Amino acid sequence: MTAIEVDTSGPTAPPRRNGELVFDAPWEGRAFGLCLAVLEREGLGWDDFRPHLVAAIADAPDHTYYEQLAVALDAFLTARGLT
Amino acid sequence: MSEDHHHPLEQSPIEQRVHALEELLVEKGYVTHEAIDAIVQRYEESIGPMNGARVVARAWTDPAYRERLLADGTAAIAELGFGGPEGDHMVVVENTEQVHNLVVCTLCSCYPWPVLGLPPDWYKSAPYRSRAVREPRALLREMGTDLPDDVDVRVWDSSAEVRYLVLPQRPPGTEGLGEEALAALVTRDAMIGVAR
Numbered sequence: 001m002t003a004i005e006v007d008t009s010g011p012t013a014p015p016r017r018n019g020e021l022v023f024d025a026p027w028e029g030r031a032f033g034l035c036l037a038v039l040e041r042e043g044l045g046w047d048d049f050r051p052h053l054v055a056a057i058a059d060a061p062d063h064t065y066y067e068q069l070a071v072a073l074d075a076f077l078t079a080r081g082l083t
Numbered sequence: 084m085s086e087d088h089h090h091p092l093e094q095s096p097i098e099q100r101v102h103a104l105e106e107l108l109v110e111k112g113y114v115t116h117e118a119i120d121a122i123v124q125r126y127e128e129s130i131g132p133m134n135g136a137r138v139v140a141r142a143w144t145d146p147a148y149r150e151r152l153l154a155d156g157t158a159a160i161a162e163l164g165f166g167g168p169e170g171d172h173m174v175v176v177e178n179t180e181q182v183h184n185l186v187v188c189t190l191c192s193c194y195p196w197p198v199l200g201l202p203p204d205w206y207k208s209a210p211y212r213s214r215a216v217r218e219p220r221a222l223l224r225e226m227g228t229d230l231p232d233d234v235d236v237r238v239w240d241s242s243a244e245v246r247y248l249v250l251p252q253r254p255p256g257t258e259g260l261g262e263e264a265l266a267a268l269v270t271r272d273a274m275i276g277v278a279r
Contacts, residue, residue, distance in 0.1 A: 005169070008192065008201045016201050020131040027098040033123035034105050037114045040122075070101050083107060 004036055006046050012053045015065055028066035035073050042080070052076040131200035134165045135248060136269035138175075138198060140262045143253040153177055156248065160198060170197035170246060176239060177250040178279075183234050184249045185223065185276035187215035188241040195246035199271055206275070216240070226277045239276075249276040 007013040014032065015022050023029040039049060049072070056072035063071075077083045094102065108114045138160055142149040152159035156173035160166060173195060176184040188194065192207040205211050214222040219236045223229070230236065239247040251273040257265060272278035 005196075006201075008194075009204050009207045013201075013204075020133075020200055021126055023127070025098070027094075027101050029123045029127070030105060030119065031101045032126070033119035034101065034108070034114070036122045036126070037119050038108070041114060067097050070097050070104075074100060074104060077104065077108075082111075082113065083104065 004039055004045055006036075007050065011057050012050055014069075023066075024064075031066050031070045031073060035069060035076075038073075038077065038082070049073075049076055052079070132198070132269075132271035132274065133266065134163075134200075135195070135198035135271070135274045136266040137163055137262075138165070138248070139250055139269045139274065140266035142175075142250055143257075143265055144262050149250075152250065160248075165197045167197050169193075170195045172245050173198070173248060174239075174245055175248045175250050176237065178252045178276075180252075181233070181235055183223075183228075183230055183236050183276065183279065184247075185215055185219050185236060185238050186241060186247040186249060187212055187238060189213070189216060190240075190242065193241040193243055193246060195241075195248055198248055199274060203271070223277060226272075228277060228279050230279075249274050251279070 021032070023032070035049065039045065042048075052072040052075045053069060056068040056075065060068060060071070074083070105114075105116070105119065109116060138152065141163065142152050148159065148162075151162075152175050156175040157166065157171060159175075160170070160173050176186075178184055188206070189212050192202055194202040194206060211222070216238055219238050220230060223236070241247055251269065253265070254268060257268065260268075270278055
């Protein structure tokens with residue numbers, strides 16, 4: 001199984017250290033995993049999710065990356081009629 | 084502080100929201116907890132410079148493997164179970180006393196994901212991409228690697244077709260270390276060539 005390529009630079013790239021993803025709390029990993037599980041299941045890529053993430057970042061620029069990602073995921077699921 | 088410490092397991096609203104989304108999609112049979120576990124684990128543990136570090140440590144301890152690695156990087160890396168998109172044509176270049184190798188992608192940010200994980204932000208920056216070619220010694224010095232004048236610097240430009248991995252020199256004084264202990268010494272920067 002191949003990995004979905006996530007962004008590696010700019011505000012939509014997940015935080016990382018020495019090339020590895022950094023989750024400050026378990027729920028951040030769950031949010032990331034859920035997001036990629038949905039993309040895989042739908043046969044989509046990061047490109048399809050990015051606009052929602054960009055919007056969530058613009059709405060709450062001072063929130064953490066995974067707070068923004070969680071909001072974006074919620075919006076993405078709603079937009080695709082999955083929730 | 085607030086009274087939060089009396090309820091250490093209480094979830095923040097965002098945490099609750101993520102949890103609720105996961106439960107909802109699992110209940111619908113759309114995803115499973117196990118699938119999410121596997122994805123998180125894959126990104127946390129299988130995608131990152133530790134894969135490249137294992138390749139380097141194997142090459143340091145197994146001369147026959149080192150030969151295969153330098154002859155056909157893709158195949159030797161696949162022996163350890165690493166490969167796939169963004170790593171399907173790997174060339175491994177070896178540092179010696181006389182030669183230091185540096186990897187760049189002048190066009191964009193081609194990078195060997197399966198062995199090095201996600202690239203650092205500076206790898207994609209315009210200054211790194213241009214200076215690695217124009218003045219690699221000065222760039223390396225600024226990044227903390229001051230090379231003696233008699234060491235040749237070779238710069239390798241990655242592309243969509245070929246991705247490079249630097250095989251650093253085994254540090255002196257590590258003769259007694261096993262493969263796993265050696266792998267822990269190998270850094271991402273050394274495998275890009277910005278560290279010695």
